[in-house]
Amino acid sequence: MKKTGQLHSIETLGTRDGPGLRCVFFLSGCNFRCKFCQNPDTWTLKGSQKISLHALYDRLLRLLPYLQKDGGGITASGGEPSLQPGFLIELFKMAHNMELTTVLDTNGSCEPKYISRLLAVTDTVLLDVKASTKKLHKELTGGELEQVLVFGRRAAGRWARQGRPVLVLRRVLLPGINDTSEELEKFARYALSLDKQPAVELIPYHSLGAHKWKELKMKYPFAGLKPPGVKEWGRAAEFLKKKGLTVYKG
Amino acid sequence: MPRKVKPFKKGRWTLRTDLQDFIYQNINPYEGDASFLKGPTKRTLALWKKVEKLFDLERKKGGVLDIDTEVAGGIISHGPGYIDRKNELITGLQTDKPLKRAVKPVGGVRLVERACEARGYKLSPKLKEIYTKYRKSHNDAVFSIYSAEMKKLRSLGIITGLPDSYARGRIIGDYRRPALYGLAYLIKEKEKDLIKIDDNMSTMAIRLREEVSDQLQALKDMLVLGKMYGCDLSRPAKNAREAIQWTYLAYLAAAKESDGAAMSIGPISVFFDAYLERDIKAGILTEEKAQELIDDLTIKLRMIRQLRAPEYDELFAGDPVWVTIVLGGMTGDGRTKVTRTDFRFLNTLQNLGPAPEPNLTILYSPRLPAGFKKFAAGISINTSSIQYENDDLMRPLAGDDYGISCCVSLLKAGSQIQYFGARCNLPKALLLALNEGRDEKYGELVVPGVPKLKGRYLEAEQVRENFNYVVAWLAKQYVKTMNVIHWVHDKYYYEAAQMALLDTNVDRLMAFGIAGFSVVVDSLCAIRYAKVRPVRDKKGITRDFIIRGDFPCFGNDDERADNRGRDLVVSFITELRKTPIYRRANPTLSILTITSNVLYGKVTGATPDGRKAGSPFAPGANPMFGREKNGVLASLDSVSKLPYYAAQDGISNTFSIVPSALGVDAGIQKANLIKILDGYFTRGGQHINVNVLDKALLQDAMEHPEKYPQLTIRVSGYAVHFTKLSRDHQEEILKRTFHEAL
Numbered sequence: 001m002k003k004t005g006q007l008h009s010i011e012t013l014g015t016r017d018g019p020g021l022r023c024v025f026f027l028s029g030c031n032f033r034c035k036f037c038q039n040p041d042t043w044t045l046k047g048s049q050k051i052s053l054h055a056l057y058d059r060l061l062r063l064l065p066y067l068q069k070d071g072g073g074i075t076a077s078g079g080e081p082s083l084q085p086g087f088l089i090e091l092f093k094m095a096h097n098m099e100l101t102t103v104l105d106t107n108g109s110c111e112p113k114y115i116s117r118l119l120a121v122t123d124t125v126l127l128d129v130k131a132s133t134k135k136l137h138k139e140l141t142g143g144e145l146e147q148v149l150v151f152g153r154r155a156a157g158r159w160a161r162q163g164r165p166v167l168v169l170r171r172v173l174l175p176g177i178n179d180t181s182e183e184l185e186k187f188a189r190y191a192l193s194l195d196k197q198p199a200v201e202l203i204p205y206h207s208l209g210a211h212k213w214k215e216l217k218m219k220y221p222f223a224g225l226k227p228p229g230v231k232e233w234g235r236a237a238e239f240l241k242k243k244g245l246t247v248y249k250g
Numbered sequence: 251m252p253r254k255v256k257p258f259k260k261g262r263w264t265l266r267t268d269l270q271d272f273i274y275q276n277i278n279p280y281e282g283d284a285s286f287l288k289g290p291t292k293r294t295l296a297l298w299k300k301v302e303k304l305f306d307l308e309r310k311k312g313g314v315l316d317i318d319t320e321v322a323g324g325i326i327s328h329g330p331g332y333i334d335r336k337n338e339l340i341t342g343l344q345t346d347k348p349l350k351r352a353v354k355p356v357g358g359v360r361l362v363e364r365a366c367e368a369r370g371y372k373l374s375p376k377l378k379e380i381y382t383k384y385r386k387s388h389n390d391a392v393f394s395i396y397s398a399e400m401k402k403l404r405s406l407g408i409i410t411g412l413p414d415s416y417a418r419g420r421i422i423g424d425y426r427r428p429a430l431y432g433l434a435y436l437i438k439e440k441e442k443d444l445i446k447i448d449d450n451m452s453t454m455a456i457r458l459r460e461e462v463s464d465q466l467q468a469l470k471d472m473l474v475l476g477k478m479y480g481c482d483l484s485r486p487a488k489n490a491r492e493a494i495q496w497t498y499l500a501y502l503a504a505a506k507e508s509d510g511a512a513m514s515i516g517p518i519s520v521f522f523d524a525y526l527e528r529d530i531k532a533g534i535l536t537e538e539k540a541q542e543l544i545d546d547l548t549i550k551l552r553m554i555r556q557l558r559a560p561e562y563d564e565l566f567a568g569d570p571v572w573v574t575i576v577l578g579g580m581t582g583d584g585r586t587k588v589t590r591t592d593f594r595f596l597n598t599l600q601n602l603g604p605a606p607e608p609n610l611t612i613l614y615s616p617r618l619p620a621g622f623k624k625f626a627a628g629i630s631i632n633t634s635s636i637q638y639e640n641d642d643l644m645r646p647l648a649g650d651d652y653g654i655s656c657c658v659s660l661l662k663a664g665s666q667i668q669y670f671g672a673r674c675n676l677p678k679a680l681l682l683a684l685n686e687g688r689d690e691k692y693g694e695l696v697v698p699g700v701p702k703l704k705g706r707y708l709e710a711e712q713v714r715e716n717f718n719y720v721v722a723w724l725a726k727q728y729v730k731t732m733n734v735i736h737w738v739h740d741k742y743y744y745e746a747a748q749m750a751l752l753d754t755n756v757d758r759l760m761a762f763g764i765a766g767f768s769v770v771v772d773s774l775c776a777i778r779y780a781k782v783r784p785v786r787d788k789k790g791i792t793r794d795f796i797i798r799g800d801f802p803c804f805g806n807d808d809e810r811a812d813n814r815g816r817d818l819v820v821s822f823i824t825e826l827r828k829t830p831i832y833r834r835a836n837p838t839l840s841i842l843t844i845t846s847n848v849l850y851g852k853v854t855g856a857t858p859d860g861r862k863a864g865s866p867f868a869p870g871a872n873p874m875f876g877r878e879k880n881g882v883l884a885s886l887d888s889v890s891k892l893p894y895y896a897a898q899d900g901i902s903n904t905f906s907i908v909p910s911a912l913g914v915d916a917g918i919q920k921a922n923l924i925k926i927l928d929g930y931f932t933r934g935g936q937h938i939n940v941n942v943l944d945k946a947l948l949q950d951a952m953e954h955p956e957k958y959p960q961l962t963i964r965v966s967g968y969a970v971h972f973t974k975l976s977r978d979h980q981e982e983i984l985k986r987t988f989h990e991a992l
């Protein structure tokens with residue numbers, strides 16, 4: 001049992017990543033290095049704070065009157081929260097004991113031996129599939145695509161058999177990069193091949209995190225990339241919808 | 251076919267003046283949704299258009315349309331006045347012309363003179379002579395009594411904004427009484443009271459006898475005022491229109507007689523509803539007509555004006571009068587006080603567009619009917635014109651029938667008043683503690699006996715001791731100053747019209763206040779958790795502070811900071827209780843600044859939390875701008891933890907959020923706002939202003955005020971037209987935390 005974790009920050013009013021009001025915990029540390037990352041300040045443990053489950057319990061207890069209604073609860077984000085699997089599982093268990101729902105916002109790189117224990121305490125998985133071809137995924141994120149796909153498959157399998165966790169596939173839409181027909185085709189094929197069909201959240205890329213790169217004295221690799229227009233977003237959404245997927249805007 | 255109007259259900263209220271019982275017997279709780287509401291009629295719109303034109307003229311003339319410099323204001327000094335006589339359902343203006351302001355030199359003749367001059371008018375020499383030669387004014391009397399210390403505290407801005415140079419206001423007459431009982435009955439009752447006041451003619455008995463005599467005169471004047479507008483106020487109102495008209499005229503009498511800083515109108519909604527529903531059931535009124543009456547009353551209340559001196563405007567920006575109306579709430583026996591008329595009042599914000607007045611205040615409980623919560627949340631999101639206060643917290647103190655005075659102050663209807671006392675500048679108190687009792691601006695000795703601090707860095711324990719010493723000393727001076735002001739106010743500027751509509755023996759509160767709350771909490775945290783080195787000038791006075799390291803700040807649900815906040819509030823009220831108070835009033839405390847946080851900040855030096863000299867404080871009990879690192883709920887939770895039992899005059903929190911942060915679409919935004927309110931009030935928060943706005947919109951309004959004549963924003967316990975604020979105030983609002991989406 002892991003009683004402490006490395007926390008980057010807390011956002012107590014999340015209204016977009018699951019039902020009800022959600023308290024979002026940004027855990028520190030990430031094993032990917034996405035070129036369009038909005039939170040590069042969460043990559044390392046530098047500047048993070050050690051936080052005990054006990055302290056988070058006190059905090060959540062105070063916020064219960066806000067969070068408990070309409071399926072509200074907590075969201076673990078980051079960084080990559082599954083890099084602290086022991087702590088994360090305990091955190092989610094604790095939330096369930098408080099009758100709060102749990103949402104996991106992940107890049108899908110959880111170590112295989114923790115996957116089933118983690119999924120057992122997760123109500124919703126928001127899985128980032130940043131690219132659907134091996135090469136592009138590696139190039140964009142520095143991480144392997146395969147582990148992501150496996151994680152999604154296992155989540156969907158559990159969802160189909162046990163009714164939980166709900167799976168949502170997310171993609172940050174980078175115009176001209178991961179919205180090509182080859183990319184979208186593969187993405188759709190994967191989604192449709194799962195035991196239960198996930199909804200797809202298409203998030204238009206934006207450059208609001210660029211200043212953080214600067215603060216960290218790093219060069220922002222996507223400096224000239226324009227966010228997709230309504231048209232480009234619509235085209236990608238239409239493509240996936242035609243394949244029979246449910247698409248919404250993130 | 252009109253049926254017979256059913257008489258009201260009888261009860262204790264039939265035997266004696268007891269509005270609470272009347273409401274208890276005759277309330278029509280409404281649990282449905284807003285679908286029954288009606289839009290404005292053609293007549294309403296035409297009338298409103300005329301008024302909007304006048305508002306526009308007023309704006310163009312720099313904020314004041316006209317002043318009557320010849321006749322001192324009083325209940326029957328002016329009138330009758332109309333906007334458009336044949337098209338008004340509810341009549342009565344403060345003077346003979348709309349938006350024309352009367353002078354009230356009895357408050358302070360020099361102030362009135364200056365107020366006139368600031369607007370390009372000249373007070374009539376005759377009035378000037380009367381109030382200089384023959385009749386002492388409130389302002390003159392206070393200053394003839396003040397001690398040297400009091401004057402110093404005032405002029406250095408330590409205890410300031412006091413009602414010594416403007417009328418105190420804050421009293422809420424029970425304006426419903428004439429409608430329910432008729433003035434003839436109320437006069438008889440007061441006469442009976444007068445006979446009974448004897449007590450061997452003690453000083454207090456003499457004073458009360460004189461006051462009740464004044465009250466009787468005021469009631470008789472109200473009869474005359476009624477006649478001017480063709481209303482026989484001696485008898486009870488017979489129908490809904492009369493009930494609203496009678497109530498409004500009683501309020502008008504008060505607004506004509508006195509120019510109190512805040513003059514709330516109290517719990518009128520549920521009262522009107524009893525009449526409106528009775529008439530609708532009898533078939534003599536339709537929903538459309540019922541809404542028309544409420545719209546018409548609202549138009550009148552939006553036109554209440556007082557002439558203010560420039561100093562006043564700096565404290566209370568946006569020309570407010572705080573015609574606060576309470577809506578909603580629950581009764582002690584578990585019914586809701588939400589009626590169709592509460593919906594109708596909110597509907598005025600749709601029918602007439604958003605506006606700061608009347609100051610619509612929802613007495614909130616998570617148990618309020620879902621339909622009402624949803625409607626209110628929607629109006630909040632669209633207009634940013636509503637505030638919410640915790641009914642579950644206040645009902646146990648006040649019972650079922652209470653009003654909100656000004657912004658956040660609880661008053662039992664009909665039986666309680668408060669003596670308003672502005673506030674003490676707490677960051678200045680802290681600086682006195684760091685500077686051997688000397689003021690940080692001029693180095694003048696204010697508090698004797700404060701030990702010099704040792705060491706290069708501020709040491710928490712020493713600072714705490716000094717600060718406690720200063721607070722104790724100031725609290726005593728504060729009470730003494732208030733004792734002077736209110737003794738004088740009662741004598742020289744007595745609110746006879748308002749007091750005439752209250753019980754003769756009222757329960758009195760004395761309302762003290764603090765400003766700069768979060769600045770002090772964060773400063774104490776900085777001293778305790780970081781290293782703070784004061785930078786001192788030649789005289790040894792702190793000019794700035796160098797802070798090394800992190801420290802917890804108020805507004806992050808961090809117990810280290812929040813506990814300091816609790817302590818601060820509790821210790822301040824505890825100190826206030828140590829000095830005897832005028833007329834045995836009970837001390838209460840508010841954490842409310844209205845808009846004075848800007849002015850107070852301007853006159854206050856740098857503070858150990860890193861706030862620069864001259865920059866504004868956060869308003870009310872709000873965390874300091876930009877220091878909330880954990881989002882909305884953490885910020886709200888810090889404020890909701892502050893102990894209401896120690897700050898019963900109210901704890902004001904102003905919350906601004908951009909629409910998209912509340913949720914992706916209108917439906918979710920409403921649902922989420924309700925969840926936030928439910929949570930905040932369950933956690934014990936007392937008050938919250940809700941603004942749902944984009945910053946860009948405000949920036950645009952600063953540049954193009956003409957495009958946004960109705961843009962309303964909640965500031966601290968009340969709302970203002972954003973474009974009526976000074977540049978300083980506008981900039982302060984933009985600095986505030988606008989909670990954004992991730």
Ligand code: SF4
Nearest residue numbers: 030032034037079107
């Ligand atoms: S997985 Fe998320 S946190 Fe990690 S680098 Fe990519 S975008 Fe950033």
